[in-house]
Amino acid sequence: MSMTANEALPHGAAGTGESDIIVDPVSGNGGVESTLQGPDPHAEIGPDGSESGEEFAEASAEDLAAPAGDDSALGDLRGIEGFDEATSTESAESAADGQIPDAGSGLGDGQEFAFLAPLLTTAVSTLASRVGPAIASRVYNRLSGRARRILSRPFRGCGTASVLARVFNEARQRSAESAAEAVDESAVDEIVRAMEVIIGTDDRVRTTETKQSPWRWICALRIEFRTGAVYRGTGFLIGRRAVATAGHCVYLHNQGGWARRIEVIPGCNGAERPFTSAVATDYRSTSGWVQNTQPSCDYGVICLPQDAFGGPPLGSFGFGPFSNDVLLAQPAVLAGYPGDKPFAELWGTARRIKMAAADQLIYDIDSVGGQSGCPVYITHNAKRYVVGIHNYGASTGNSATRVTQPVAQNLLRWSSLGAPTSPSTPSAAAGAPNPAVA
Amino acid sequence: MDGKICGHVVDTTERVVAEATVFIVASPDIAPDIAALSDATGHFVCDGLGPGVYRLRALGSTGEFGETDATVPAAGTTAIVIRLGSISPS
Numbered sequence: 001m002s003m004t005a006n007e008a009l010p011h012g013a014a015g016t017g018e019s020d021i022i023v024d025p026v027s028g029n030g031g032v033e034s035t036l037q038g039p040d041p042h043a044e045i046g047p048d049g050s051e052s053g054e055e056f057a058e059a060s061a062e063d064l065a066a067p068a069g070d071d072s073a074l075g076d077l078r079g080i081e082g083f084d085e086a087t088s089t090e091s092a093e094s095a096a097d098g099q100i101p102d103a104g105s106g107l108g109d110g111q112e113f114a115f116l117a118p119l120l121t122t123a124v125s126t127l128a129s130r131v132g133p134a135i136a137s138r139v140y141n142r143l144s145g146r147a148r149r150i151l152s153r154p155f156r157g158c159g160t161a162s163v164l165a166r167v168f169n170e171a172r173q174r175s176a177e178s179a180a181e182a183v184d185e186s187a188v189d190e191i192v193r194a195m196e197v198i199i200g201t202d203d204r205v206r207t208t209e210t211k212q213s214p215w216r217w218i219c220a221l222r223i224e225f226r227t228g229a230v231y232r233g234t235g236f237l238i239g240r241r242a243v244a245t246a247g248h249c250v251y252l253h254n255q256g257g258w259a260r261r262i263e264v265i266p267g268c269n270g271a272e273r274p275f276t277s278a279v280a281t282d283y284r285s286t287s288g289w290v291q292n293t294q295p296s297c298d299y300g301v302i303c304l305p306q307d308a309f310g311g312p313p314l315g316s317f318g319f320g321p322f323s324n325d326v327l328l329a330q331p332a333v334l335a336g337y338p339g340d341k342p343f344a345e346l347w348g349t350a351r352r353i354k355m356a357a358a359d360q361l362i363y364d365i366d367s368v369g370g371q372s373g374c375p376v377y378i379t380h381n382a383k384r385y386v387v388g389i390h391n392y393g394a395s396t397g398n399s400a401t402r403v404t405q406p407v408a409q410n411l412l413r414w415s416s417l418g419a420p421t422s423p424s425t426p427s428a429a430a431g432a433p434n435p436a437v438a
Numbered sequence: 439m440d441g442k443i444c445g446h447v448v449d450t451t452e453r454v455v456a457e458a459t460v461f462i463v464a465s466p467d468i469a470p471d472i473a474a475l476s477d478a479t480g481h482f483v484c485d486g487l488g489p490g491v492y493r494l495r496a497l498g499s500t501g502e503f504g505e506t507d508a509t510v511p512a513a514g515t516t517a518i519v520i521r522l523g524s525i526s527p528s
Contacts, residue, residue, distance in 0.1 A: 141464040142493060223472075227483075228477060229477075229482075229483045229485075230474070230475040230477060232459060232472070232473040232474075232475060233472050233473075246470070246472070248472060248485075248486060249472060253440075253486075254442060255485060293486070295468065298470075339459040339473030339497065340459075340461065342499075343459070367471055368461055369460075369461025369470075369473035369474075370461060370471070370472065370473035372470055372472040390471065391470065392468040392469065392470060393462065393465070393469055393470075394465065394467060394468040395464065398471070399468065
């Protein structure tokens with residue numbers, strides 16, 4: 001059993017003078033990526049291709065509101081039942097004339113009002129009461145990212161959602177002293193449910209086409225630690241025997257360190273395991289995570305046993321460091337196995353990244369516990385590239401370790417773990433693409 | 439972030455529930471987006487947390503769920519019980 005906490009501080013044994021690493025995706029199953037020819041794998045991406053010196057960059061309101069291009073990663077979600085592309089942009093949530101679209105119940109005219117009116121009446125009376133500010137504060141902490149975004153928009157109008165949002169925001173703005181008051185939790189639950197019905201919960205959609213790329217490259221994880229603690233997470237294939245994930249999916253400091261075993265299920269679709277599963281006991285992470293629990297270094301890899309899934313290769317994601325301009329110019333997809341859905345259904349959504357820091361990406365893409373290790377990917381020149389490894393949730397924005405030069409170097413090195421070595425096999429040198437798998 | 443929330447998931451009859459998924463729905467700061475699974479004794483652990491008030495939800499295998507709050511001290515552990523079919527403060 002080989003488990004190492006190695007890799008130079010804080011990322012990998014990053015050398016100096018290496019060219020930028022952009023690794024193209026590998027389709028697997030003997031085919032090529034189902035898109036057009038990609039760029040020269042040795043070509044630089046972005047103004048300088050290296051983010052390590054770049055300033056913090058934040059998407060403007062115009063950036064967030066801009067519609068997605070036809071060639072963006074959003075295309076992977078088009079056609080999935082329930083996906084509404086309009087809700088993936090900020091402009092859709094602000095809506096025409098400031099009206100907040102009612103999520104409602106999908107009922108017909110007249111029936112919607114009859115259904116929603118009691119919810120609205122109860123919620124409004126509670127929020128307008130003396131304890132309204134305290135309840136509004138509690139409710140806000142439990143709302144989905146989508147609901148919070150909608151509430152933060154200026155609006156007018158007299159639809160059910162607009163009225164509720166107006167009353168809610170007014171309650172939040174009232175005296176801060178009363179916001180700390182103890183509240184009846186059942187009243188909080190009632191308001192949360194009313195808002196979820198009227199405004200809507202989240203933008204995620206479930207994909208069941210998990211035998212197709214890129215979905216088959218995403219793996220459900222069942223993680224067991226030496227203390228007996230068990231967790232759900234997500235990973236994604238970066239090589240034939242390499243599944244990238246969050247560092248805390250392979251190493252938890254208070255749970256005996258390295259995971260005892262991880263079951264990896266690529267393309268898991270509920271109870272269906274189209275490619276079977278494999279149990280891994282070999283992992284890698286960074287010293288920054290293992291020794292110092294640095295969030296920016298919170299990533300690692302699961303090394304699969306040989307012939308883990310049998311059959312032809314499944315393929316893998318591409319990855320690489322991209323400039324802020326590229327990252328903020330288009331929607332990114334986040335897809336994985338959230339804990340609020342049965343194990344293990346694949347759910348995803350897409351939104352623009354709102355902030356690109358030196359080693360972190362921050363976004364309002366909805367996620368739930370269980371999605372640690374998800375790929376955050378974009379399309380560039382018609383190919384999919386992972387630009388972040390999702391690892392944290394927060395009310396201010398969920399976040400990923402950004403794929404920077406040192407991160408890409410580690411991923412590249414790990415992607416060839418377990419690969420056969422022979423004179424005819426291309427080496428995983430900096431800038432060299434992953435060999436296509438026949 | 440060395441704080442932990444540990445505890446048990448039970449049903450409305452106070453029997454322990456195994457294989458319930460437990461995850462954070464509200465946190466004071468960033469929290470690892472990993473979900474815990476309750477073991478055969480209903481026990482679970484959420485690790486790597488900063489101090490503050492968290493809201494946890496447990497989801498049973500047949501869709502029933504429960505929520506409760508937990509206050510994590512700095513570098514400490516707090517114990518809770520999550521009852522499926524109920525939503526309550528700790």
